[in-house]
Amino acid sequence: MRDLLARVAGSGPKPAQGNVRRDLGGAALAFAAAAVLGNWVEEFTAFEWSLWAVQAILALSLTLVWGYGGIFSLGQAAIYGVGGYTYGFWAINLTDNTGESLTAVLVAVLVGAVFAALLGYFMFYGNVTDVYVAIITLATSLVLFAFVNSTSGRAYRIGDAPFGGYNGMPRIPRITWRLPGGESHELTRTQFFLFCVAAGLLIAVAIRVLSRRPFGRIAVALQHNELRTGLLGYDVRWHKLAVFTIGGAIAAFAGALFAAWGRFMSPPVFSLTPAALVVIWVLVGGRSSVSGAFVGVLVVKGFSSWLGGASGDNEPIVLGVILVLIVLLLPGGIVANLSRLRTWTQSRISLSATRLGTDAEAVDYQLEPSLASPTPEVAQQRARLIATAAVTKRFGGLAAVDAVTLEFPRGVSCLIGPNGAGKSTLLDLLSGRQRPTAGAVMLDGQDLTKREPFLRARGGVGTKLQVASVYESLTVRENLWLACYAMPRDIEEADRRAAGLLEWLDLRDEAEQAAGTLSHGKKQWLEIGMVVSTDPSVVLLDEPTAGMTREETERTANLVRELGEKASVIVVEHDMDFVRQLDAPITVLHMGSMFSQGTFEELSGDDRVIDIYLGAHHSNGSPSDSRGPAPGRPPNAGSAEADGAITAGGSADADA
Amino acid sequence: MAPDRLFNLGFDLATTISILALVSSGLAVIFGMRGVINLAHGEFIMLGAFATLTGVRSGVNIWMAMAVAAAVVGLFGIVVERLIIRHLYGRLADTMLATWGLSLIMVQVVENRYGSVTEGISVPVGNFTVGEFSMSKYNFVLIAAAAAGVVATYTIMRRTRYGLLARAATQSSTMAEGLGVNTSGVNMWTFGLGSALAGAAGALLAPVVGVIPTMGQTFVARAFMTVIVGGPSFVAGTVSASGLLGFIENVGTNWFTPVIGQAMLLMAAIVILRFLPQGLTGTRFRR
Numbered sequence: 001m002r003d004l005l006a007r008v009a010g011s012g013p014k015p016a017q018g019n020v021r022r023d024l025g026g027a028a029l030a031f032a033a034a035a036v037l038g039n040w041v042e043e044f045t046a047f048e049w050s051l052w053a054v055q056a057i058l059a060l061s062l063t064l065v066w067g068y069g070g071i072f073s074l075g076q077a078a079i080y081g082v083g084g085y086t087y088g089f090w091a092i093n094l095t096d097n098t099g100e101s102l103t104a105v106l107v108a109v110l111v112g113a114v115f116a117a118l119l120g121y122f123m124f125y126g127n128v129t130d131v132y133v134a135i136i137t138l139a140t141s142l143v144l145f146a147f148v149n150s151t152s153g154r155a156y157r158i159g160d161a162p163f164g165g166y167n168g169m170p171r172i173p174r175i176t177w178r179l180p181g182g183e184s185h186e187l188t189r190t191q192f193f194l195f196c197v198a199a200g201l202l203i204a205v206a207i208r209v210l211s212r213r214p215f216g217r218i219a220v221a222l223q224h225n226e227l228r229t230g231l232l233g234y235d236v237r238w239h240k241l242a243v244f245t246i247g248g249a250i251a252a253f254a255g256a257l258f259a260a261w262g263r264f265m266s267p268p269v270f271s272l273t274p275a276a277l278v279v280i281w282v283l284v285g286g287r288s289s290v291s292g293a294f295v296g297v298l299v300v301k302g303f304s305s306w307l308g309g310a311s312g313d314n315e316p317i318v319l320g321v322i323l324v325l326i327v328l329l330l331p332g333g334i335v336a337n338l339s340r341l342r343t344w345t346q347s348r349i350s351l352s353a354t355r356l357g358t359d360a361e362a363v364d365y366q367l368e369p370s371l372a373s374p375t376p377e378v379a380q381q382r383a384r385l386i387a388t389a390a391v392t393k394r395f396g397g398l399a400a401v402d403a404v405t406l407e408f409p410r411g412v413s414c415l416i417g418p419n420g421a422g423k424s425t426l427l428d429l430l431s432g433r434q435r436p437t438a439g440a441v442m443l444d445g446q447d448l449t450k451r452e453p454f455l456r457a458r459g460g461v462g463t464k465l466q467v468a469s470v471y472e473s474l475t476v477r478e479n480l481w482l483a484c485y486a487m488p489r490d491i492e493e494a495d496r497r498a499a500g501l502l503e504w505l506d507l508r509d510e511a512e513q514a515a516g517t518l519s520h521g522k523k524q525w526l527e528i529g530m531v532v533s534t535d536p537s538v539v540l541l542d543e544p545t546a547g548m549t550r551e552e553t554e555r556t557a558n559l560v561r562e563l564g565e566k567a568s569v570i571v572v573e574h575d576m577d578f579v580r581q582l583d584a585p586i587t588v589l590h591m592g593s594m595f596s597q598g599t600f601e602e603l604s605g606d607d608r609v610i611d612i613y614l615g616a617h618h619s620n621g622s623p624s625d626s627r628g629p630a631p632g633r634p635p636n637a638g639s640a641e642a643d644g645a646i647t648a649g650g651s652a653d654a655d656a
Numbered sequence: 657m658a659p660d661r662l663f664n665l666g667f668d669l670a671t672t673i674s675i676l677a678l679v680s681s682g683l684a685v686i687f688g689m690r691g692v693i694n695l696a697h698g699e700f701i702m703l704g705a706f707a708t709l710t711g712v713r714s715g716v717n718i719w720m721a722m723a724v725a726a727a728v729v730g731l732f733g734i735v736v737e738r739l740i741i742r743h744l745y746g747r748l749a750d751t752m753l754a755t756w757g758l759s760l761i762m763v764q765v766v767e768n769r770y771g772s773v774t775e776g777i778s779v780p781v782g783n784f785t786v787g788e789f790s791m792s793k794y795n796f797v798l799i800a801a802a803a804a805g806v807v808a809t810y811t812i813m814r815r816t817r818y819g820l821l822a823r824a825a826t827q828s829s830t831m832a833e834g835l836g837v838n839t840s841g842v843n844m845w846t847f848g849l850g851s852a853l854a855g856a857a858g859a860l861l862a863p864v865v866g867v868i869p870t871m872g873q874t875f876v877a878r879a880f881m882t883v884i885v886g887g888p889s890f891v892a893g894t895v896s897a898s899g900l901l902g903f904i905e906n907v908g909t910n911w912f913t914p915v916i917g918q919a920m921l922l923m924a925a926i927v928i929l930r931f932l933p934q935g936l937t938g939t940r941f942r943r
Contacts, residue, residue: 072749119926126930131693131748132884136926138695139877143915143922146874150915272873276756283753316764323757327750328743 023208027201034197038190047189050261052297053196057203057254059281059293064207065247067288068216070223071240072130075119075137076251077278078144081269082115083108083255085148085163088172088265092161095173099184102177105256112252113245120244124237129226138275145270168266175260196257203250204290214485219243221482224471231431231469232486232534233457273316280319283326384444384460384537385409386430386568391439393425400425402592403439408538412564414579415572417589418613423572424466426589427540430570431463432456443538457486462536466543466572468523472516476507476526479515483530497533505529520547528556532563539569545578557581588612660787668910671795673902674802677894678860679875680882681805682853684894687883689826689846692741693752696759697879698872700851704729704858705867706766709775718780722859726852733851737844745829745843759872767869774866794863801860802898805853810891812849822846878905878918881925887935896936901925 038046062076090104119140123133152165161169175192178184187195210216222229222236230236259265268274277300284299285292304318387407393400401422415423428434429441432453441448448456457463471479480501485494502508505525510518515526528544541560545553557578563569564584573579579586580600588596588603590612596603603609683697694700704725711721736758744751781793813819824832825839825846833839857875865871882901886893904924908917932938 072752122926122930127933128929131752132929132933134749134752135693135880135884136929139881139922139925142873142877143919146915146918150913272756273760276760279753279756314764314768316760320757320760320762320764323760324740324754327754327757328740 020205020209023205027205031194031198031201035194038193038197043189046193047261050189050193050196051258052294052301053193053200054254054257054261055281055297055301056294057196057200057257058251058278059285059297060200060203060207060290061247061250061254062278062282063285063288063290063293064210064250065244066282067286068207068211068223069219069240069243069247070130071244071247072134073137073244073247074134074275074279075141076247077274078137078141078270079112079116079248079251080255080258080274080278081141081144081148081265083112083252084259084265084269085169085255086111086252087256087259088169089158089161091173091260092169092171093159095176099178100176101173101260102175105175105253105260108256108259109249109253112255113249115252116248117241117245120241120248124240124244127237138272141270141275142272145267148267148270164266166267168264170264172259172263172265174263175257192261196261199253199257200294203253204293208290214489214491215239215242217478217482217485221471221474224473225469227433227465228469228471228530229482230452230454231457231463231465232483232530233454234486235452235454273319276319276323280323280326284322384568385442386448386461386538386570387442388426388429389440389442391426391429391436391441393422393429393434394437399592401429401436404589404592404594405439406587406594408568408570410564410566410568412560412569412571412582412584414582414584414586415570415589416574416576416579416586417595420591421589422592423589424542425592427463427542427570427572430538431461431540433463457534457536460535460537460567461540462531462534462538463540464524464527464531464542464544466546468520468527470515470523470527470530473514475512476515476518477502477511479526479530480505480533483533486534501529501533521549521552524548525552525556528559532559537567539563539567541569541571541573543572543574545573545575553578554581658787660789663786664789664791665910667791667795669903669906670799672906672909673898674795674799675861676878676882676898676902676905677802677806678798678857679854680879680886680898681802681809681894682850682855682857683879684850684883684886684890685809685853686847686850688888688890688893689822689850690745690843691748692745692847693748693755693880694850695752695756695876696736696762696872697755697854698874698876699759699762700729700733700854700872701858701861701875702766702867702869702872703732703762704855705862705865705871706770706775706858707855708859708862709777709867712777718777718863722856722862725859726856729855729858730848730852733854734844734848736851737847741847742840742843763869763872770869772869774868776867777863779863792864798860798864801856805856806891806894809849809853813890818842818845878921881922885925885928885935887932887937889937893935893937900928900936 038049041049058076058080061079062073065071065073065076086108087101087104090107091101094104095101119137122128123136128136148163149166151163152167154162156163156165163169173186175187175195176184177187211220218229218234218239222234222239226236255269281296281300282293283296285294285296289295300319300322303322304315307314307318385407388404390403390405391401392403404422404426415426417423425434429436432448432451432455436449439449443456443459443461448459451459453463471482474482477498480498481494484497484501485491488494502511507518507522507526507529510522515523518526524544524547528541531539531541544560545556548556553575560569560571560582571579571582571584583600586598586600586603587594588609595612596606596609598606679701682700683694686692686694686697707725707728708718708721711724712718716724740754740758741751744754779792779794781797783790784793785791813823821832821837821842822845824835824837825842829839832842865874878901882894882897885901886897901921901924905917905921908920910917928936
């Protein structure tokens, strides 16, 4: 059952498995088959087939961008169009003089990449997300459509090449090559077909290789949980931009081949139907399946000519119906669903173990060496002082945090306060998830206020969020690997440390299970493990023990104390037992301001603190009552025997 | 600048802004309230225009035909919601794909039925002259209708029982259900309302634009940019984004060509989103 759950929860895109040699072998085999077929059939048929290969390359660009990168781009067809027109301009102007058009292909790829990079910069650096990306890319295509349509005048030309407006750009040269000093050769139809197939297969292999590299794993990670990826110290925006730019280059390459194939470009390439077509190919083939790109093009083409071609021009209707039905019935795509059926019948092979290093080579994970502080002197240097200076955060009229000035020295500090006191907001300001309205956040005297969360993470600020934020559909091991890779950026080191962490966190049995299937407490524990493994010098923990058993809470308390010996640890917690166990200086927040500071004993004797927790009328209760027993622990543990909680009528010695 | 020229420019600008507000308000309701991106929005507009055209052709009074068209598209929206959208709430990308499929189907079906030739309805009111400039009185209708549409939607959302329930379902669907709200029914009416607004926009635009099956494409990009740039607050967002983007488009259109105007609108929107990812009303207003 657990296995089944893990599989369902883990059905999202995954990094591709296998190795390069196998991929290349498969590609070589496919190419050989294409070569035999291409030479066997009529030249003209082979030429027709080239279009299929070209469109598969276009589909691959979306597989990379959407399937692996999680960027829902509807603009791949538009970049394809840009590539095609660019090839047209260069080839028309230069091929007569230079005798080759490969430069034009190269220029088209560059222009496509630059176009994607520019668009991507505005989208990703503006933190524009998923559907907004879809809309912006789609709107961009439509504007390009309108623009190119309006360029029919003679004024719109580059050199000898006219835009041609709605009439299109004719007489684009075919792919031609020439060795320096040699003669110029135009590719024959069969050669062109094989050229396209080879290019498509190479790109497919390259995408698979890339997806197994850390770059690809991070791309998959940010698709699953952008927030956590940023908090581990990865630059989410840069990664998205890079993926989108590479995707743009591939799409533009396909466009150049398309222009050379049809020798003609016209504005409808920017319209909605081609844009939808690309998405449909990829959906049919499976979003994150490289071979699915080829299959998808073939299936959709066969289907729409079979159904639409017979009764006139009904292709859009067929496409539309396919789109609606896929979304309603088969959200994973055909190939992905087929392969899921296959794995269903087999026992689940522990893919991650082979991919992410085996347990055999695990290091014996201990907190001490992992924090890389062999001597107290080094530890001294690593601990850093995070502080706020009159930091304020307003939401509309409400000041969630109001001019708070605090310093958190090395060691553990606790932040407590009733609900709505501003604790979590204050942590968000420290981690960079929110920008203050006024005031500053400092780390060792450096102003962090405007620094992005991922840069703070790289600077040693580790954050555990209130609601556990892990990669729910990746396995526990993959979660830890991503955390371990973030800082040293060393694959083998990350493999070993992830395996060691699994032992240390006692999650070995769950290693290949999707993190989303863990119990609430274990998920928290996993997230804490991920934060610790980034080697932070400032640790922000927002309610780390929520949902933990008493035993887990105690382990967490021990861990936090251990961490506190080397780092500044700031804990927000409601569980007073836990706070007492930490035996750390406490800051009480109330209505966004600092209310009081002191040790546990001092505060538990302070009537004012008790009042804000319970309201003035109930100053005889215990504050942990206000929340009831913590989930996951025996009901009587929280309230009835609240010996550790702040009790009213504080003792005289606490005031001393 | 001569006063008549100034009036002409201002009137022209107000018309552009009103058209933007008209074509985007239906989308803003559906997206803002239910987080559904209706990519067939442009085709809903197109449907409104064709419904008006059909009505006028069969001898119905044009204003009557427009009202019926809005209702027809609203009903159509309800059917679509029950058949498709209902299953896809919370799956943003999927709703987008499904409605895209729908838009492809709608364009082709209408094209098969009516052909792809531009159809026209004559403008029901005449022109008026200020100084040297002759302008269409119909633009007053567009401006008034845009204002009325925004005010009416606001009133429905803020002053009626349905509006309260719809906003409750927006904020927390599970909580609303827990309190006994029939969120499924509320969602259906919200989608219907947004569709009716799109239909009304199509009906009102039918006399001033070419009524062709692909006319949705010309509006959908602008409508989406307006909604995104507007941000979460319906009235403030629609008004401010239509105003700003309409101004930019108007300047581009008057100085260069309509296409450049559209391109400038898009570029402005992208630049705005780079610096205000939540839209114009994202930081100051909370939903």
